Amino acid sequence: MQELQALSPYAYGLYLLIILGGSLAAALCKNLIRAMAGLITAMLGAAGMYMMLNAPFVAMMQVLIYVGAVSVLIFFAIMLTKTPAGDSPELGSSSKIAAGLVVGVMPFVFLVSACLNYFKQQVETPPDIPVDQLGQDLLTRYALGFELISVVLFVAMAGAVILGFERRRSQ
Amino acid sequence: MINPEYYPLVRMVIFLVAMMAFVGLNALVLVYAERKIAGHVQRRPGPFHVGWHGLLQPLADAGKLMAKQLLTPWSSDKLLFWAAPLLSFLPVILLFLPIPFGETLYGLNVNLGVVLILAFSGLNVLALCLAGWASNNKYGLLGAARAVAQSVAYEIPLLISVLTVALMSGSLDLHAITVQQGAWPWQWYGVLNPLAFFIYFISILGETNRAPFDLPEGESELTAGFHTEYSGMGFGMFFLSEYANMVVVCCVASILFLGGYQGPIESGWWWFLLKVYALLFIIIWMRWTFPRVRFDQLLNINWRWLTPLALLNLVGTVIVLRLAG
Numbered sequence: 001m002q003e004l005q006a007l008s009p010y011a012y013g014l015y016l017l018i019i020l021g022g023s024l025a026a027a028l029c030k031n032l033i034r035a036m037a038g039l040i041t042a043m044l045g046a047a048g049m050y051m052m053l054n055a056p057f058v059a060m061m062q063v064l065i066y067v068g069a070v071s072v073l074i075f076f077a078i079m080l081t082k083t084p085a086g087d088s089p090e091l092g093s094s095s096k097i098a099a100g101l102v103v104g105v106m107p108f109v110f111l112v113s114a115c116l117n118y119f120k121q122q123v124e125t126p127p128d129i130p131v132d133q134l135g136q137d138l139l140t141r142y143a144l145g146f147e148l149i150s151v152v153l154f155v156a157m158a159g160a161v162i163l164g165f166e167r168r169r170s171q
Numbered sequence: 172m173i174n175p176e177y178y179p180l181v182r183m184v185i186f187l188v189a190m191m192a193f194v195g196l197n198a199l200v201l202v203y204a205e206r207k208i209a210g211h212v213q214r215r216p217g218p219f220h221v222g223w224h225g226l227l228q229p230l231a232d233a234g235k236l237m238a239k240q241l242l243t244p245w246s247s248d249k250l251l252f253w254a255a256p257l258l259s260f261l262p263v264i265l266l267f268l269p270i271p272f273g274e275t276l277y278g279l280n281v282n283l284g285v286v287l288i289l290a291f292s293g294l295n296v297l298a299l300c301l302a303g304w305a306s307n308n309k310y311g312l313l314g315a316a317r318a319v320a321q322s323v324a325y326e327i328p329l330l331i332s333v334l335t336v337a338l339m340s341g342s343l344d345l346h347a348i349t350v351q352q353g354a355w356p357w358q359w360y361g362v363l364n365p366l367a368f369f370i371y372f373i374s375i376l377g378e379t380n381r382a383p384f385d386l387p388e389g390e391s392e393l394t395a396g397f398h399t400e401y402s403g404m405g406f407g408m409f410f411l412s413e414y415a416n417m418v419v420v421c422c423v424a425s426i427l428f429l430g431g432y433q434g435p436i437e438s439g440w441w442w443f444l445l446k447v448y449a450l451l452f453i454i455i456w457m458r459w460t461f462p463r464v465r466f467d468q469l470l471n472i473n474w475r476w477l478t479p480l481a482l483l484n485l486v487g488t489v490i491v492l493r494l495a496g
Contacts, residue, residue, distance in 0.1 A: 007180075033304055037251060040297065060286040068293020072319055075300045079316065131283070131343060 018045030186278030212459040239403035251305035256408035259298035273440035284345035303397035314396025318387035325377030331481035332371040349431030361428030375420040382458035421450040
């Protein structure tokens with residue numbers, strides 16, 4: 001495993017570049033599908049970072065759920081709104097841009113301050129946790145967080161269904 | 172002497188190169204088999220003139236594909252248009268990494284082999300979407316829309332039937348699952364739980380877009396579906412990845428349900444290849460036996476039959492496992 005250890009800084013740099021490139025494409029491309037491709041690239045890079053953290057199961061789930069499933073759903077949503085290839089949606093009004101800036105800058109400031117304050121010391125790479133242990137912990141120790149996430153998913157689904165019914169009634 | 176156990180990276184690279192050769196050769200063999208079987212099913216000889224009994228026909232086809240001019244439609248999204256075939260083909264090679272072809276014949280010994288294959292096989296749908304959309308062609312887009320609806324639907328019974336086997340074996344490691352099953356057919360999970368095998372087999376036809384579920388490229392209504400605008404090796408890449416995907420799902424089927432490389436008398440890669448090619452033969456046979464289903468029928472088969480059956484089977488397996496052990 002020696003050679004793999006030696007390669008890890010390069011792998012880290014590569015994943016960082018992938019994430020940065022993908023996010024820039026996602027933010028700057030005017031074409032929605034290209035922006036989505038950038039987003040998927042960034043998510044693949046994040047999966048690589050999970051691998052670096054010795055969490056292969058989370059990395060695989062990242063690829064399975066975000067790259068394989070969520071991206072396809074986003075693609076479907078874009079396609080249903082009928083954006084033809086090569087066409088770009090017009091930019092919103094200045095108030096929309098301001099709102100976007102606020103939404104973007106707030107998490108940025110929050111995350112940067114958190115990183116600067118709390119992640120000063122170096123830690124060892126955590127050990128690889130087997131999948132059965134992960135499942136046990138998710139259903140006992142972290143059950144509240146686990147269930148809360150499913151509530152969020154449920155709300156999103158219910159909202160989509162309600163929106164669909166409203167639209168059908170208005171037609 | 173270099174011990175490959177200490178050099179996992181070297182082993183992986185060698186294995187990946189070998190798998191590329193395997194995928195290429197396999198495509199030649201499968202194209203020949205497909206056309207010959209199609210011929211005999213329809214009472215005609217199939218390819219016959221190039222080489223003995225048309226044996227060199229796939230080589231001639233490959234030469235034609237590679238020599239063809241690559242055309243990019245004027246109004247397409249050029250970057251995504253050419254990224255799509257690459258995105259379709261590259262992950263497929265990766266899918267072979269955790270598959271144990273024999274006792275020591277594997278690329279990467281991971282304890283999450285099943286998850287790795289399921290995760291990276293999802294990239295193919297994305298590639299089909301991008302191809303269909305970037306072509307800026309109505310048939311391409313319709314093909315992509317069908318591919319999405321179909322593969323999202325068929326992934327559910329597929330995952331549940333794989334989960335059933337994972338529950339029975341208590342592992343996600345393909346090597347461990349193989350070893351747990353014995354050499355004889357009555358020890359295989361496919362015989363112990365035939366319903367899971369059946370559901371898995373039907374779902375892989377939907378996942379790999381094989382007839383009777385090949386609606387994303389149904390030529391009678393969509394000319395060629397998502398790859399309408401691709402010529403030469405652009406189409407060749409999709410074609411290669413479709414055949415490679417077929418091989419991967421059959422490899423997984425033979426590991427999960429048919430005991431992998433284990434077999435009576437002498438275990439080894441020959442048993443593995445025999446099982447894989449037997450499954451591939453059945454898939455080809457089905458293509459030329461059943462007519463293509465309608466799209467609503469395709470989704471009804473899945474949502475009304477396969478998914479509830481798979482869920483019932485999962486619950487039943489859990490109950491049986493509890494009672495037995």
